[in-house]
Amino acid sequence: ASALENAEATTGRLRAQLEAASADVQVAAGTVDRQEEFLDRHNVRAPFAGVIVAKNAQAGEIISPAAGGGEFTRTGVATLVDMDSLEVEVDVNEGQIADVFPGQEAVIVLDSYSDWEIPGEVIAIIPTANRSSATIKVRVGFKVRDQRILPEMAAKVTFDRTDQT
Secondary structure, three states: OHHHHHHHHHHHHHHHHHHHHHHHHHHHHHHHHHHHHHHHHOOOOOOOOOEEEEEOOOOOOEEOOOOOOOOOEEOOOEEEEOHHHOEEEEEEEHHHHHHOOOOOEEEEEEHHHOOOEEEEEEEEEEEEEEOOOOEEEEEEEEOOOOOOOOOOOOEEEEEOOOOOO
16 A cells, blocks of 8 residues: 555655646747747848848947937948849930930940959939039949949940831
């Protein structure tokens, strides 16, 4: 009878330990879920794949997804560039804008590679003029992609005047 009583007590004690351990597992799983959510809220995601060209915030700085956070709040962590969408913005004199049209062939020469003529095409003519310089902005896209073409490089554009219809 004594051995039966001891076995029942041991079984009860072990059952209680098992229930406590199961509760601890549930608490730990909840903690893991909360920590994963915490980490997920602190990941920075980009809206597109690209190359970071400038780091705008340092570790420990406060950042915000919108402006107006105060003088010590940054609105961006980094500047990201889609290298496949690089283009040239060129100012065209008002007197010559009639000779430029969307789809027009162009030749782009980067100041860094003055002997390399890159084929391009007029993407758009921005429908507003700059009064002070009497120019109109024209966006010209590269027809050839190359890793030597970098953001903010100086370039000259020559428009092909023979293909206007």
